[in-house]
Amino acid sequence: MQTGSKEEAATRGEIVIHNLHKVYTTKKSRFEALHNIQLTIGENEFLTILGPSGCGKSTLLRIVAGLEDHTEGSVMVDGEEVIGPGADRGMVFQGYTLFPWLTVRENIEYGPKLKGIPTLERRSLSNYLLKMIRLESFDKSYPKQLSGGMKQRVAIARALANRPKVLLMDEPFGALDAQTKLEMQEMLLDVWEKEKTTVLFITHDIDEAIFLSQRIVVMGAGPGRILKEFNVELPAERTPEVREHPEFLSLKRELAGLLKH
Amino acid sequence: MIPPKRRTPPKLQIFKDISSVSYAMMAGISFFLLLALWSLLSYTEAVNPVFLPTPDAVLLEFFRQLGTAAYWEHIGISVFRVSSGFALACLVGIPIGIFAGTFRHAEALIEPPMEFIRYMPAVAFIPLIMVWAGIGEWAKILLIFIGCFFQLVLMVADITRRVSHDLLHASFTLGASRWKAIETVLIPAIQPQLMHTLRLILGWAWTYLVVAELVAVNSGLGYAIMRAQRYLNTDQIFVGIIVIGLLGLISDRIFAFLNKRLFPWA
Ligand SMILES: Nc1ncnc2c1ncn2[C@@H]1O[C@H](COP(=O)(O)OP(=O)(O)OP(=O)(O)O)[C@@H](O)[C@H]1O
Ligand SMILES: [Mg+2]
Numbered sequence: 138m139q140t141g142s143k144e145e146a147a148t149r150g151e152i153v154i155h156n157l158h159k160v161y162t163t164k165k166s167r168f169e170a171l172h173n174i175q176l177t178i179g180e181n182e183f184l185t186i187l188g189p190s191g192c193g194k195s196t197l198l199r200i201v202a203g204l205e206d207h208t209e210g211s212v213m214v215d216g217e218e219v220i221g222p223g224a225d226r227g228m229v230f231q232g233y234t235l236f237p238w239l240t241v242r243e244n245i246e247y248g249p250k251l252k253g254i255p256t257l258e259r260r261s262l263s264n265y266l267l268k269m270i271r272l273e274s275f276d277k278s279y280p281k282q283l284s285g286g287m288k289q290r291v292a293i294a295r296a297l298a299n300r301p302k303v304l305l306m307d308e309p310f311g312a313l314d315a316q317t318k319l320e321m322q323e324m325l326l327d328v329w330e331k332e333k334t335t336v337l338f339i340t341h342d343i344d345e346a347i348f349l350s351q352r353i354v355v356m357g358a359g360p361g362r363i364l365k366e367f368n369v370e371l372p373a374e375r376t377p378e379v380r381e382h383p384e385f386l387s388l389k390r391e392l393a394g395l396l397k398h
Numbered sequence: 399m400i401p402p403k404r405r406t407p408p409k410l411q412i413f414k415d416i417s418s419v420s421y422a423m424m425a426g427i428s429f430f431l432l433l434a435l436w437s438l439l440s441y442t443e444a445v446n447p448v449f450l451p452t453p454d455a456v457l458l459e460f461f462r463q464l465g466t467a468a469y470w471e472h473i474g475i476s477v478f479r480v481s482s483g484f485a486l487a488c489l490v491g492i493p494i495g496i497f498a499g500t501f502r503h504a505e506a507l508i509e510p511p512m513e514f515i516r517y518m519p520a521v522a523f524i525p526l527i528m529v530w531a532g533i534g535e536w537a538k539i540l541l542i543f544i545g546c547f548f549q550l551v552l553m554v555a556d557i558t559r560r561v562s563h564d565l566l567h568a569s570f571t572l573g574a575s576r577w578k579a580i581e582t583v584l585i586p587a588i589q590p591q592l593m594h595t596l597r598l599i600l601g602w603a604w605t606y607l608v609v610a611e612l613v614a615v616n617s618g619l620g621y622a623i624m625r626a627q628r629y630l631n632t633d634q635i636f637v638g639i640i641v642i643g644l645l646g647l648i649s650d651r652i653f654a655f656l657n658k659r660l661f662p663w664a
Contacts (some may be wrong), residue, residue, distance in 0.1 A: 204567050224573030234568040238586045238663045247582070248572040279663040299573060 148215050150302035150335035152178040152201060157210035159196055159361075169360035170196045174210070176354060176363065178335055185338045185350040189396060193361025194339045195231075198307050201337065202228050214303060224248055227296030227334075231308040233288045235280040241291050242267065242276040248299035266294040269328060286317040290324065297332055304329075306338045310345070319377070322348055326375055343392045347385055348375060355395055365395060451633040459633040460640065469622070473641065476607055476619040479535070483542025484603040488596065491547045495554025496588070500580060509555065512548050520545035521609050528613075538610040538618075545606035546599050553595045554588070561587040590657060590664040597653040604646050 159171035170193045178184045186194050199205040201212055203222040212219040214226065227248075235244050245263045254262070267273045270290040280288055289309050296304055310318045322345060329336055340346050346353050350369055357364040370384050379385055433453065439445050440452040451459075463469045498508040523544055531537040561584055569583045611620025619638050626634035657664075 202567075202571055204570065222567070222570035224571075226571060228568070228571040230564050230568060232564055234562070234564045236565065236568075236583065236586070238589075238661070247569070251573050251578060251582075281663065295572065305571075 148180050150180050151215055152176075152303060152335065152337065153211075153213040154178075154197075154201070155211050155213070157197075157200065157212065158208045159193070159200065159205075160208045171200075171207075172360035172362045174361075174363060178337060181333050181335055182352065183329060183336045183338065183350050184352045184354065185340060185346040186354050186356055187340060187343065187346045187392065187396070188356030188361075189341060189358055192356045192358035194341075194356060195307055196361065197356075198228075198305050198337065198339055201303075202226055202305050204228075224252070224299045225301055226303045226305055227299055227301035228305040229289065229292045229296055229307065229309040231311050233280070233285070233292070235283075235288055235291055235295070237280050240277050240279055241272060241283070244280070244291055245294045245298050247295060252299070262298060263294075266298055269331065270294045270324065284317075286313050286321055289313070289321065293325065293328065297328065297334075300332075301334060303335045303337060306336065308339050308341070311340070311342075318342075318345070323375075323377075325349065343389055343396070344380065346392070347371070347388055348379065353388075353392070355392065367392070448630060449632060451636060455633050456636045456640070460637045463634070463637050463641075472617060472619050472622045473645070475617045476611065476642075477645065479538045479610065479618065480542060480600075480603050480607050483539045483606070484546060484600055486539065487543050487546035487550050487599070487603075491550035492554055492592070495551040496558050496580070496584065498551065499555035499558025500584060505555065509552065512551055516548040516552065520606060524609070524613060533613075533615070538607070538615070541610040542603050542606045546603050549602070550595070550599055553599075554592065557588045557591045557595065558584060590661045593653055593657040593661075597650055600649055600653070601646060604642055608642065 154174050154176040157171055157174040158169070161168040161170055174197060186197065188194050196205060200207045201214075201219065203219050203226065219226075235241075236247065239247065242263050245266055246259045249259045249262060263276070264273075267276055270293065272287060272290060272294075275283065275287065280291070283291065292309070293304075293306075310321050313321060326349065338346075338349060347369055353367045353369060355364045355367070356362065367388060369388065371379055371382055436450075437453055440447065440450050494508060497504045499505070520541060524541065527537050527540050527544075531540050565587060566579055566583055569579045574582060607618070608620040608623070611618040612624055615621045619642055623635050623638035626632075626638065
C-alpha cells in the first residue's frame with residue numbers, strides 16, 4: 138500500500154554505529170574512551186557487548202541512549218540520527234533507578250503517563266507487564282520494599298512500557314547473586330521473545346553473554362575499541378541445559394582467552 | 399557441664415537504632431538533669447534570685463501569663479510575623495533554589511551574590527529596614543524574610559544538585575522533557591530533604607522574630623521579654639523564652655509529622 142508512513146516501511150530497532158569516537162577532555166587531560174567503533178545491530182537482535190572494566194562499554198551505551206555526546210562519527214536508529222535521549226530507546230541501568238516516591242505500578246506507568254495514554258489503557262498495560270515480570274502482588278509496594286532482583290525486573294518493565302524500539306541494558310544483573318541472576322536471565326529471554334525489541338546488553342560475565350545473545354562483541358581497553366565479534370551458534374530456545382552444550386563451552390573458552398589479554 | 403555463657407554485644411553501637419522507650423528515657427534524663435541543675439542553682443540561692451528565679455516561680459508566672467488575654471495577643475502577633483516571613487521566604491526562595499540547583503547558568507547568576515549576602519548578619523539590616531519599611535508590621539516580616547531567604551535558596555539549590563543523576567537520566571530515557579523531568583523527578587526527589595531544611599529554617603525564623611521585636615514595637619513575645627527586662631522580672635523573661643521554645647517545638651513536630659505522612663516512601 139502507498140499510504141504507509143515512512144516509519145512503517147523502514148526497519149524497527151536497527152542501530153547503526155559508524156566511525157564513533159569519544160574523547161573525554163578535562164582542563165588538564167584528554168582521554169580517548171572509544172576509538173573508531175563500527176557496529177550494526179539488526180532488528181530484534183540480541184547483541185551483547187563484553188569487555189573488561191573501564192573499556193568504555195557504559196560510555197558506548199550512554200551515547201546510543203543519547204545521554205552522552207560523542208566526539209566524532211554517528212549513531213543512527215532506524216536511519217535517524219541520535220541527538221538526545223528519547224522514549225524509543227529504553228534503558229535499564231546498573232544501579233537501582235526506580236523512582237522511590239512511586240509505587241511499582243506507578244513506576245511502570247511513568248512513561249505511558251508522560252505520553253498521555255489514558256488511565257484505563259495504562260492500567261491494562263501495567264497489568265500485562267506486572268504479570269510478565271511476575272510481580273502482580275507487589276503493584277502497590279514502594280521500591281524500598283523490593284529485593285535487588287525485583288527492582289531490576291520492575292526497571293525492565295518500566296522501560297518496556299514505552300514499547301521502545303531498542304532496549305539498552307547496562308549490566309542490569311551485575312549486583313545480583315548468582316541464583317537470582319540465572320532466573321533474571323531466563324525471564325529476560327522470555328520478555329524479549331514476547332516483546333520483540335532489539336536488545337543491546339552489556340556485561341563482563343562471559344556465561345551471561347553466551348546464554349543470552351545471538352551475537353557477542355568483545356571490546357578491549359586503551360582506547361576502547363572492538364576486538365572481535367562472535368555469532369552464538371546455539372539453539373534459539375535457551376534452556377538451562379544450553380550451558381552444557383559443546384558450542385557453549387568452546388565459545389566460553391575462546392572468550393575467556395580473549396579477555397585475559 | 400556449664401552452658402556456654404551467651405555473649406552480648408556492647409550497648410553503644412554506632413548508628414544502631416534503639417527502642418522508643420530507651421529513646422524517651424534518655425530524653426527524659428536530659429530534661430531532668432537540666433531541671434536539677436536549675437533547681438540546685440536557684441533554691442540554694444547560689445545565684446541571686448533576681449537573676450535566676452526558681453522553677454516553681456516561673457511555673458506560676460507561666461500560668462498567670464497564659465491566663466491573660468494580653469499574653470495570647472502577644473503570642474498571636476508573634477506567630478503571625480514568623481509565619482508570614484517564613485512563608486514569604488519559602489514562596490520566593492524554594493523556586494529560585496530549585497532553579498539554581500538545576501541549571502548551571504542559574505547557579506552562576508544567583509549563587510555568588512547570595513553567598514556574599516548570607517555572611518552579612520541579618521541583624522545588621524535592622525537600621526536599614528527601619529529606613530526602608532518603617533517600623534510597621536512589614537519591617538518585622540522583612541527582617542525574618544531576609545534572615546531565612548538567602549540561606550534557604552542556597553540550601554535548596556544544594557539539595558537539588560544532589561539528586562541522583564541516574565534517576566534524572568532514567569526519566570529522560572522514558573521520554574521526559576527537561577521541564578517534565580524537573581516536575582516529575584527533581585521536585586519529588588528533593589521533598590523529604592526539603593522538609594528537613596524548612597524545619598531548620600523555621601527555627602531560625604523564631605530567632606529573628608525575637609530580634610525584630612526587640613526594637614520599636616509594643617506587641618509580640620519579644621516585646622514581652624523586653625518589657626520584663628526593664629522591670630527586672632526575670633521570671634517573666636523565662637516564661638517568654640519557654641513559650642517561644644514551646645511554639646518552636648510544636649511547629650517542629652508538625653513538620654516531622656507531615657514528613658512521615660507525606661513521604662512514606664523515603
Ligand atoms: N565523565 C568522564 N570523564 C572522564 N573520563 C571518563 C568519564 N566517564 C568515563 N570515563 C572514562 O572512560 C573509560 C570508560 O568508562 P566506562 O564507564 O564506559 O567503562 P565500562 O566499560 O562501562 O566499565 P565498567 O565495566 O567498570 O562499568 C574509563 O576509563 C573512565 O575512566
Ligand atoms: Mg559500566
